[in-house]
Amino acid sequence: MLGLVGDALELPADARKAFVAERCGDDAEMLTEALSLLSQSFLSDTTSITEGLDIRVGRAASWIATEEGTHPDRIGPYVILQVLGEGGMGIVYGAHQVEPLERDVAVKVLRGGARVSHVIGRFETERRALASLDHPHIAHIFDAGDTDTGLPYFAMEWVRGxxxxxxxxxxxxxxxxxxxxxxxxxxxxxxxxxxxxxxxxxxxxxxxxxxxxxxxxxxxxxxxxxxxxxxxxxxxxxxxxxxxxxxxxxxxxxxxxxxxxxxxxxxxxxxxxxxxxxxxxxxxxxxxxxxxxxxxxxxxxxxxxxxxxxxxxxxxxxxxxxxxxxxxxxxxxxxxxxxxxxxxxxxxxxxxxxxxxxxxxxxxxxxxxxxxxxxxxxxxxxxxxTWAYRTRRFVDRHRWSAAGTGTGVMVILGMAGVFTLRLATERDRAQLEADKAVQVASFLQDLFTVPDPVASATTDVTARQLLDEGAERISTELEGQPALQASLLSIMANTYRGLGLYGESVLRMEEALGLQRDLYDGTHPDIATNLHTLGLVRTERGDLARAERNLREALTLRLALHGDHDPATASTMTALAITLRARGAYEEAEAMARNGLSIHRLALGPVHRDIASDLHTLAHILRSRGALEEAETLNREALSMRRRLLDASHPEVLSSMGNLAIVLEARGTYEEANSLLREVFELRRARLGADHPGTLASLNNLAYMLWRSGRQAQADTLFFDAVVTARRIFPADHPTLAITLNNLGVARRTRGDFAQAESLHREALAMDRRLLGDEHPRVAGDLDNLGKTLLVRGDAVAAERVHREALAMRTATQGADHPDLAESLSGIAHARLAQGDTASAEPLLRRALTVRTDRLGEDNPRTATSAHELGAFLRQVGRTDEAERWLRQALATRQTALDSGHPDVSATRRELTLLLGGDPPATSPSPGG
Amino acid sequence: MDDVVGRITEILRRGDPSDPGRTDELLELVYEDLRALATRYMRREHGPRTLQPTALVHEAYMRLAGTRPPDWEGRSHFFRVAGRAMRQVLVDEARRRGAVKRGGDARRVTLDTQLLDDSSHERDFLDLHDSLERLGRMDPHLENLVELRVFSGLTLDETASTLGVSRRKVAKDWAAARLWLHRDLAGS
Structure with missing residues (x-):
C-alpha cells in the first residue's frame, strides 16, 4: 500500500487520486487509507514533515550532550532543536526559524549574567555592520537580540561542517x-x-x-x-x-x-x-x-x-x-x-x-x-x-623533477639475434625541452640584458646560442655566488640534455657539481640530484662506467639524506637499474629495479606515473634477461597505466608502446608489434622531427621489425637512412650510432655485399668496445655478427675465434643459460662445420637449441631457428629421421608465428623438401639466424 | 573502547552479514560504542560539541575507517546496524530522563530558570519510536529505510546503495513513509 502511495507521489498532485483509485480497484479499505495518507501531502509539504522527524530526533540527541541540563524551547523566533556547542562564553544551539522565513540557524547565547545585555546596545552599529556582511565564506549573522531573561544572543547561519x-x-x-x-x-x-x-x-x-x-x-x-x-x-x-x-x-x-x-x-x-x-x-x-x-x-x-x-x-x-x-x-x-x-x-x-x-x-x-x-x-x-632570491625562484620553477623522473633515459635493448636495437624510454623532454630552452634563454636574456639591443633584434638568435652565451656569463658574471651559479648551471645542463646535446650537458653538470661540492662539503640533496641527473645523461651518452659511479654515489647520498623509504631514493635505484642493465649486470639491475618499484608503491600508491616508469624499466630488464612472459605482462601494465594517466600520444605512452612491441616481437607476435611500432614512429616524427634521437630509435626499430617480418629490401633502405641520420646527430662514438652501423652491416651481408658488411661490423665493434668495454653483451653481439660475416667471406678460422670470444663474454656477463648464448654457439658450430668438423658441431647446435627451449619455450621463433639449424645439420649428415623431427617442429612454429611469405618459412620448407625428396643438399646457411 | 572498535571491525570484515547471531553481537557492540562516544561528548573532553545522532554514527564509522575501511558490504552492514543502535541509545536515554523527571529529581538549570521542561520532548521521541515500530510491523523494509535516513544520516543515494535498490525506489518509499509517520504521530 505504501508502495502505491510512493508511486502516486511521483505524479502531479491533481493526478494522484485517479491513479490510486484505478490501482486499488474495488479494495475500498486500501483506497481510503491511501487517500488519507496522500491528503497529508496536501496539508504540508514533505520537507517540513522531515524536519518534524529531525526535530524529535535532534532534541533527543541534545539530551546526551547536556546531561541533565535543560534548555529553552525557543529563543526569540527560533525553535531550539539541539545543542551545537558550549564554551566559556556561552552556548550555541541549533535552531529552526519559521517566521518570516523558514531556515535553520545557529543561536549563540552569551552567558555572563544579565549585566552583559547592555553590551549589545553599545555595539548596535557594529551589529548592523555584522548583519550586512555578505560573503560566501562568512557565516551570515542574521540577527542579534536579548533572550526573555535578558541574555544577549546572536542568530547566524548554521554551518554544517x-x-x-x-x-x-x-x-x-x-x-x-x-x-x-x-x-x-x-x-x-x-x-x-x-x-x-x-x-x-x-x-x-x-x-x-x-x-x-x-x-x-x-x-x-x-x-x-x-x-x-x-x-x-x-x-x-x-x-x-x-x-x-x-x-x-x-x-x-x-x-x-x-x-x-x-x-x-x-x-x-x-x-x-x-x-x-x-x-x-x-x-x-x-x-x-x-x-x-x-x-x-x-x-x-x-x-x-x-x-x-x-x-x-x-x-x-x-x-x-x-x-x-x-x-x-x-x-x-x-x-x-x-x-x-x-x-x-x-x-x-x-x-x-x-x-x-x-x-x-x-x-x-x-x-x-x-x-x-x-x-x-x-x-x-x-x-x-634580492636578485639572487628572484633567481632562486626561477630555478625552483624549472627545477627538474629529476628526483622523480628516474627513468628519463634512452635505454638500449640488446637483441638476441642479428640486430641489436635501441629503444627510447625517454620521457621525452625534447618538445617540452625546446620550450623550456626558450624560457631559459629568454630568462638569461633578461638577466644579463643583451648588450647590443639592435644586434639582438636583428639576429635570429637560437636557443642554443643564447644558452651557450648564458653559460659563459654564468661563470664570469656570477663569480662569487657559487650556489646560484650551480643552480643555473644545473638548469642549463638539463636544457642541453633536452636538446640532445649530451656533451655540453655533462660539462655544465660537472661544473655545477664542482661548485656544490666546495660549497656543501660533499653532502647535500642538490649534489645527489645533480649526480643522479649526470648519471642519467651519461647513460644516454653510453658512458656507462662513469654513469654507474655517479648513480652509486647519488644513491649512497640519498640513502643517507632521505632514508630508504623516500621516493627520490627509489628513483635513483631505478636509474641505477637502467645503467646496470645497459652494462649487462642483469641480476643486480633486476633487484635494484624491484626495490625501487616497491618503495615507490609504498610511497605513492599503486597507480602513479613514476610507478609506470618503474614497471617499464623492470620489464625492460626482464626482457634483456629472457623472462619474456613477465616482461610482456609488466609492459602491458605500464602501458595501460600510462594511457590512463597521460595523453594518448604522450612520449611516455609511445615509449611503452615501443618497448611492448619489442617484447612482442621477441615472443613472435609480429602483427601487433608491427602496428605499434609504426604508430610510434609516425607520432615521434611528427612531434620531435626526424633528427631527434627518439625518432631515430623508432626508425631503427621499425626497420628491424620490417626485417624480422621478411621485408628486407625496405628494411635495408631504412637502416641506411638511420646510419646517415645517426652520423649527423651523433658526431662521435655513440651507442645508437654503433647499433645502426651493426644493423646496416647485417642488411648488407644479406644483400651479398660482404666487404661493406665486414667494415660496418668492425666499425660498430670498435665503437662499442670504446663505449662499453670488453665485457658487455652488446660487444658480444657485435662479435657474433662480425663472425657471421667473416664466415661468408670464407675465413672460418677467424670466424670461430670471434664467436668463441663472444661466447666467453656472454657466459661471463649473461650467465651460462642465457638464450643469447645460442647466437655464439651456433656461430662456432657453423665455423667448425665449414672447417669440416661435424663431430663437434652437433653438441654445440643441441646446446643452442636447449638454452632457447628452456628460456623461450618450444614455440618461439628463435627456438625454431635453432631447431631448423639442428635439423639442417642432421639432414646433411644423413640422419633423416631425427632431421625430420626438428625441421617439422621448426616449420610448425615458423608457420604459426611468421607471415607465410617469410624467408624463414621457405627456408625450413626447402630443407624439408630436400630431406623428403632426396635432392642434393643446399649449401647456403639459413637466413635470419 | 578501542577494543570495541577492533571487534566491530573484525565482525565487519569476517562476519557473514546474513548471520543473525553476528548481527546481534554487532548491534550490541555498536550500541556500546555509540554510548561511549556520547558520554565523551557529555564529559566535554572532546572538541566542539556539535552533536547530532547522525554525527555520532558517522564518527563511529570514521573510527572504523581510520583503522582500515571496511569493504562496501561491511560499510552497508555497519550503517544498517548503527541506525538501529543509535535509535536504541536515544530510546534508552528518553526513558531514563522520563523516569528521572517523574521521580522528581532536582534539575540542574544552566541557562534559564523560566523554561522548565515538562517531559514532552522525551514523550515526543518515544512516540516516534513507537510509530516506527508500527511502521516496521507493516513493512520492515521501510523501518530500516527510515533508520538509515534519520539515525545513520545517509543520503538518498547512500541509502539506495546500502539497501541495494534504486534511488528512485528509495525516494518513493521515503516519501510514503514520511506521510505515514506524520499521520501516525498526529494520531498518537
Missing part, C-alpha cells in the same frame, strides 16, 4: 590544496576588514568547512562576536587576565594577549591567520599550547615579543613519530614537508606573525597575494627581494 584543519587532515589534503582552501578563508576575512569588522578570535574552531556538491566550502563563523564577548567579560571583571575567557591564547596576537595599548586591529587577525596557517601546514602550533598557558605575564612577553619561534619547516619534523603522521595526512614525509616549507612558506608565516603589527602584512589581501605568488612559484614578497 568540521573545522578547517580537521577537514584537511581527514581528506589528506596536500599543501597546495590546503593553501588554496586557506586563501578562500583569507578572502572572507579581507571582506570583513573592508567593512570595518575585525574578528578578534580567529582559530580552527571558527573556520568550518562544509561541502557543497562535493566541493569544500569554508565558512568563518562568529565574526565580530569576540569583541562583544570581550566587552562582556570586561564588565564581569574577567577580561583583564590574558588568555582568560575571551579569545584563544594560542592564536592571540601579542597586542591582544598582553593587552598592549595598540589594541586589536586588522593586523591582529593577520597574526591569528598566520598561526592558523602554521598549524594548517605543519599540524602543530608555533609555540606549544602548554608553554603558552603555563607562562606568567613576563613569560608571555618573552615568548610573544622577544623570541623568534622556530620556523614551520623546523617544527614540521619535531617529535619524530608524530611528525610522520602529520606529514602523512599531508601526503608526504617529514623531510619532504620540511623541504616544502623551507624558504617561502617559512617567510610567509613569519611575516604574518611578527610581534610588531607594523611589521606584518599590511592587509589580509597582501597575505593572500603572497600565498598565490608561492603557488605560482613567483618570488614571494615576504622574502627580501
Amino acid at each position: 568540521v573545522t578547517l584543519i580537521r577537514y584537511c587532515d581527514e581528506h589528506r589534503l596536500a599543501l597546495r590544496e590546503r593553501l588554496e582552501l586557506f586563501r578562500k578563508v583569507l578572502a572572507a576575512v579581507h571582506h570583513a576588514h573592508q567593512n570595518g569588522i575585525i574578528h578578534c578570535d580567529l582559530k580552527p574552531s571558527n573556520v568550518l568547512v562544509g561541502e557543497l556538491e562535493g566541493r569544500p566550502v569554508p565558512k568563518v563563523i562568529d565574526f565580530g562576536i569576540a569583541r562583544v564577548e570581550k566587552e562582556a567579560a570586561d564588565l564581569e571583571g574577567e577580561g583583564s587576565l590574558p588568555g582568560r575567557a575571551v579569545g584563544t591564547l594560542e592564536y592571540m596576537s601579542p597586542e591582544q594577549a598582553l593587552a598592549l595599548p595598540a589594541g586589536p586591529g586588522t593586523r591582529s587577525d593577520i597574526y591569528a591567520l598566520g598561526v592558523l596557517l602554521h598549524e594548517l601546514l605543519t599540524g602543530v602550533l608555533p609555540v606549544a599550547s602548554g608553554t603558552l598557558r603555563a607562562a606568567d605575564r613576563a613569560g608571555l612577553e618573552r615568548l610573544l615579543l622577544h623570541t623568534d619561534p622556530p620556523a614551520p619547516s623546523r617544527r614540521a619534523t619535531e617529535g619524530p613519530s608524530a611528525a610522520v603522521d602529520r606529514a602523512a595526512v599531508r601526503g608526504t614525509s617529514p623531510s619532504g614537508l620540511s623541504r616544502a616549507l623551507r624558504g617561502d612558506l617559512d617567510a610567509i608565516v613569519a611575516r604574518a606573525t611578527r610581534p610588531d603589527p607594523m611589521h606584518r602584512y599590511a592587509s589580509v589581501a597582501h597575505l593572500s597575494d603572497d600565498i598565490e605568488r608561492y603557488l605560482e612559484r613567483r618570488p614571494v614578497k615576504a622574502r627580501p627581494s
